[in-house]
Amino acid sequence: MRALRKTHDGPGLELCEIPEPTPGFAEVKIRVLRTGLCGTDLHLLGWDDWARTQFTPPMTTGHEFYGEIVELGPGVPEGEGRDELKVGQRVSVEGHIVCGRCRNCRSGRRQMCIRSRGIGVNRDGAFADYVVVPHTNVWKQNDAIDPDLGALFDPFGNAVHTCQQVDMSGVDVLITGAGPIGVMATAIARHSGARYVVVTDLNDDRLAMAKNVGADRVVNVGKETLRDTMNELDIYEGFEVGIEMSGAPAALNMMVDHCNFGGTIAMLGLPKNEFAIDFSKVITHMLTIKGVYGREMFETWYRAAFMLQSSEAMRDAVRSVITHHYKAEDWQEAFDTAASGQAGKVLISWED
Numbered sequence: 394m395r396a397l398r399k400t401h402d403g404p405g406l407e408l409c410e411i412p413e414p415t416p417g418f419a420e421v422k423i424r425v426l427r428t429g430l431c432g433t434d435l436h437l438l439g440w441d442d443w444a445r446t447q448f449t450p451p452m453t454t455g456h457e458f459y460g461e462i463v464e465l466g467p468g469v470p471e472g473e474g475r476d477e478l479k480v481g482q483r484v485s486v487e488g489h490i491v492c493g494r495c496r497n498c499r500s501g502r503r504q505m506c507i508r509s510r511g512i513g514v515n516r517d518g519a520f521a522d523y524v525v526v527p528h529t530n531v532w533k534q535n536d537a538i539d540p541d542l543g544a545l546f547d548p549f550g551n552a553v554h555t556c557q558q559v560d561m562s563g564v565d566v567l568i569t570g571a572g573p574i575g576v577m578a579t580a581i582a583r584h585s586g587a588r589y590v591v592v593t594d595l596n597d598d599r600l601a602m603a604k605n606v607g608a609d610r611v612v613n614v615g616k617e618t619l620r621d622t623m624n625e626l627d628i629y630e631g632f633e634v635g636i637e638m639s640g641a642p643a644a645l646n647m648m649v650d651h652c653n654f655g656g657t658i659a660m661l662g663l664p665k666n667e668f669a670i671d672f673s674k675v676i677t678h679m680l681t682i683k684g685v686y687g688r689e690m691f692e693t694w695y696r697a698a699f700m701l702q703s704s705e706a707m708r709d710a711v712r713s714v715i716t717h718h719y720k721a722e723d724w725q726e727a728f729d730t731a732a733s734g735q736a737g738k739v740l741i742s743w744e745d
C-alpha cells in the first residue's frame with residue numbers, strides 16, 4: 394500500500410510502498426478515504442525541535458481522517474447494534490490513544506491522560522491506504538456525513554471542545570484567529586445563540602471566511618481597532634466570552650484588554666514561546682482563562698455530530714473551511730499550499 398512516511402531523522406517525507414497492516418487485539422483496520430492536513434503535519438515535515446522529540450522514524454504520518462472499516466481484529470464487539478462495529482462501517486477516528494490506567498482515564502477524563510499517544514505522531518498514522526487503530530477510538534458516521542466532512546471531525550472537535558467551556562447564549566463573543574478552527578468556532582458561536590460574534594485576524598481572506606459563516610463583524614487588527622467595532626455594536630462593557638484560536642500573544646493580550654469583568658477565555662491556540670500578559674487585569678477583572686487540548690472523549694464527539702446532524706447551516710459552514718483537494722501523489726503540493734498560510738483546510742484523497 395501507499396504510505397506517506399518519514400523514513401529518516403531529518404526534514405522531508407516520502408510516499409512509500411509498504412505492506413498493509415494487520416489489526417491486533419481490539420483493533421480495526423480502516424481503508425482511508427480522506428485525510429486533512431494540519432500544523433502538526435507541517436512540523437513533522439519540517440522536523441523542528443518538537444517533531445524531533447515526539448516522532449521516531451520510520452513511521453507513517455497523518456491523524457485527521459475518514460474511512461471505511463475493512464477488517465476487525467479479535468476482541469472487537471461485532472454486530473449491527475448501536476455500539477458494535479462491522480466491516481463496511483464508515484468512521485472518523487479520535488487521534489489520541491489513551492492508557493486507560495491513569496487517574497484521569499479511570500475517572501472519565503481521557504483527554505487528560507498522562508500517557509496519551511498520537512496516531513501519526515507516536516504510531517503509524519493515516520496518510521496511507523490503510524491504518525490500524527483501537528476500536529475504542531472509532532466514531533461511527535452515517536450517510537449524512539460525506540468523506541470531506543468526516544475528515545474534519547478532528548479540527549471541528551477542537552472547535553467544539555473549546556466552545557464547550559463557555560456559555561455563548563445571549564452574550565458577546567470575541568474570536569481571535571480565523572484559521573480553519575477559528576472559522577468553525579465562529580459557526581458554533583452563531584449556532585449557540587451568541588448576540589454578537591466578532592472575529593479578528595490579520596488576513597482579509599481568512600476574515601472573509603469567518604464572515605461567510607456568520608460573524609457579525611470581522612476586524613483586521615493590522616488595519617483597524619477592535620474598540621471602534623465595539624463602539625459601533627454598542628458592546629459597552631466588553632466581551633463576556635473570548636475564544637483564542639491564533640496562538641498569537643498579541644491576540645490573547647487584546648482579549649484580556651477587551652473582556653468584560655468576569656469574562657471567560659478559552660484558549661486552543663498554541664503559542665510558540667512563553668509570553669507576558671497583564672495579570673493585574675486578569676485578577677482585578679476576575680477573568681477565567683482556560684487551556685483546551687484535543688477533544689473530550691467522547692462528549693465532544695457527540696456534540697460535534699449532533700450539531701451537524703441538526704443543522705444544514707452548520708454542515709455548510711464546517712465544509713466551507715475546505716479550500717483545496719489533492720490526490721495522495723500530489724502530497725508535496727498539498728503541504729506547500731497548507732504551509733503558505735493563504736489556504737483554509739487542505740484535504741488529501743486516498744480514493745482510487
Ligand SMILES: NC(=O)c1ccc[n+]([C@@H]2O[C@H](COP(=O)([O-])OP(=O)(O)OC[C@H]3O[C@@H](n4cnc5c(N)ncnc54)[C@H](O)[C@@H]3O)[C@@H](O)[C@H]2O)c1
Nearest residue numbers: 570572573574593594638639640641643644662663686687
Ligand atoms: N490545543 C489543541 O489541542 C490544538 C489542536 C489543534 C490546533 N491547535 C492550535 O489552534 C490554533 C488554530 O488552529 P488553525 O489550524 O485554525 O491555525 P491557523 O494557523 O491556520 O490559524 C491561525 C490564525 O491566526 C491568525 N493570527 C495571527 N496573529 C493574530 C493576531 N494577533 N490576532 C488575530 N489573529 C491572528 C493567523 O493569521 C491565522 O489565520 C493554532 O494555534 C493551532 O496550533 C491547538
Ligand SMILES: [Zn+2]
Nearest residue numbers: 431433457547
Ligand atoms: Zn491535527
Ligand SMILES: [Zn+2]
Nearest residue numbers: 492495498506
Ligand atoms: Zn491514561
